[in-house]
Amino acid sequence: MCSSDLTDNHHAVTQDVFSRLYEKGHIDKRSSEQFYDPEAQRFLPDRYVEGTCPHCGYKEARGDQCDNCGRTLDPTDLIEPRSKLSGATPQLRTTEHFYLRLTDFEGQLEEWLRGRKGWRKHVLNFSLGWIEEGLLDRPITRDIDWGVDIPVEGLGPGKKIYVWFDAVIGYLSAAKEWAAARGTPEAWRDWWENPDAEHYYFIGKDNVPFHVIIWPAMLMGYGGLELPTNVPANQYVTFKGGKASSSRGIGLTISEALALYEPDALRYAVAANLPEQSDTEISEEEIARRINEELVATWGNLVNRVLSMTSKNFDGAVPTPGPLNAQDRALLTTIDEALVTSAEQFERVELRAALRTAMEGAQAVNAYLNACEPWKTAKTDLERTATTLSVAIDAIEGLTVAFSPFMPVTSAAARRMLGAPDIDGWTRRAVEPGTPLGQIAPLFAKVEADPD
Ligand SMILES: [Zn+2]
Numbered sequence: 379m380c381s382s383d384l385t386d387n388h389h390a391v392t393q394d395v396f397s398r399l400y401e402k403g404h405i406d407k408r409s410s411e412q413f414y415d416p417e418a419q420r421f422l423p424d425r426y427v428e429g430t431c432p433h434c435g436y437k438e439a440r441g442d443q444c445d446n447c448g449r450t451l452d453p454t455d456l457i458e459p460r461s462k463l464s465g466a467t468p469q470l471r472t473t474e475h476f477y478l479r480l481t482d483f484e485g486q487l488e489e490w491l492r493g494r495k496g497w498r499k500h501v502l503n504f505s506l507g508w509i510e511e512g513l514l515d516r517p518i519t520r521d522i523d524w525g526v527d528i529p530v531e532g533l534g535p536g537k538k539i540y541v542w543f544d545a546v547i548g549y550l551s552a553a554k555e556w557a558a559a560r561g562t563p564e565a566w567r568d569w570w571e572n573p574d575a576e577h578y579y580f581i582g583k584d585n586v587p588f589h590v591i592i593w594p595a596m597l598m599g600y601g602g603l604e605l606p607t608n609v610p611a612n613q614y615v616t617f618k619g620g621k622a623s624s625s626r627g628i629g630l631t632i633s634e635a636l637a638l639y640e641p642d643a644l645r646y647a648v649a650a651n652l653p654e655q656s657d658t659e660i661s662e663e664e665i666a667r668r669i670n671e672e673l674v675a676t677w678g679n680l681v682n683r684v685l686s687m688t689s690k691n692f693d694g695a696v697p698t699p700g701p702l703n704a705q706d707r708a709l710l711t712t713i714d715e716a717l718v719t720s721a722e723q724f725e726r727v728e729l730r731a732a733l734r735t736a737m738e739g740a741q742a743v744n745a746y747l748n749a750c751e752p753w754k755t756a757k758t759d760l761e762r763t764a765t766t767l768s769v770a771i772d773a774i775e776g777l778t779v780a781f782s783p784f785m786p787v788t789s790a791a792a793r794r795m796l797g798a799p800d801i802d803g804w805t806r807r808a809v810e811p812g813t814p815l816g817q818i819a820p821l822f823a824k825v826e827a828d829p830d
Pocket residue numbers: 431432433434435436439444445446447448449
């Protein structure tokens with residue numbers, strides 16, 4: 379499929395959704411006053427108007443939304459509006475547009491939201507607060523020269539469907555594209571028309587109105603399509619405490635961060651600080667602490683220590699264990715339970731907790747080794763040493779499964795060192811005695827706490 383086919387598909391799906399909502403009376407035409415830039419001689423899309431937020435006083439609010447307080451806005455809500463194109467003060471002029479009648483869905487949305495179980499509190503509170511304030515019908519066309527064509531007559535030239543209406547439709551059009559590209563054009567229905575399919579929307583909190591109010595309203599109006607299973611929106615990560623740097627501004631861009639940290643180590647530090655329930659501050663010191671004191675000290679060193687000892691004492695292969703004692707069995711049970719617990723945490727989209735569960739599993743293996751002291755028994759009792767290291771290897775194999783969603787690259791690397799096959803299911807699988815170990819290398823490097 380070439381890119382124009384993809385664009386055509388998205389336009390067609392958007393027009394289909396528009397037409398269906400229009401036929402059902404959920405879209406109607408109204409005259410309104412809209413900002414016009416007298417210097418640029420054109421009507422201004424919402425984002426082209428900036429000014430002061432009427433809710434929080436933020437001076438750089440955009441005409442569609444305030445990035446500071448997260449509220450969606452109309453350009454006319456802004457105090458002291460200015461055109462982004464020319465800086466001129468825009469003038470209100472009469473224009474006609476199509477409106478999505480969000481008010482039609484107020485009761486249905488509230489009932490649906492009150493029935494959601496396990497959703498993040500801040501997502502529900504924000505959305506129900508919006509409904510309690512009263513939803514407003516919103517214009518979904520604009521005086522712009524690019525975008526999806528309006529599929530019904532009546533507005534005259536120079537108007538298109540506005541991006542916030544068709545952006546969320548991208549989820550549906552992408553599924554149709556995917557189905558067509560794999561030669562099964564009806565397969566999208568298995569996901570969108572199937573009550574057993576689950577839909578999770580991973581977004582930042584500034585996108586909650588679009589995914590919890592507007593898109594579900596459009597889906598309800600369209601009919602027959604699945605509503606979101608969960609919208610586990612994250613709050614914001616804020617950077618503070620890092621050295622002020624003119625080249626970096628505040629915080630780090632992804633490419634700057636990748637120049638400083640290995641991708642999996644960065645994933646770990648960010649996931650350990652995921653702002654699931656509230657804004658979370660992160661600094662370069664915090665990233666370094668997470669990597670050095672947790673990831674390297676607890677998990678990286680564990681893998682390296684166990685495999686080096688095994689290689690040295692058992693000719694580079696997984697040793698055959700003797701009979702397991704209560705301590706051995708308890709460790710393996712702990713790892714199996716950690717996998718069950720973290721699976722439940724993933725189901726609830728408690729990712730930070732799932733990562734903590736995996737890390738606690740690694741701590742349990744370290745405690746087990748400190749109690750069994752294989753480095754001492756290696757001099758006196760090789761069979762006992764074989765059992766300890768074999769149990770530790772099986773535990774590590776289970777932990778690579780638990781860590782894999784967070785750190786896919788190093789989990790796969792650890793499995794190659796163990797001689798374990800690729801992950802097959804969310805479960806621990808004992809590594810066969812006699813399996814040759816792969817080449818052993820540290821999974822992670824320590825980082826400088828202060829890279830400047
Ligand atoms: Zn604001």
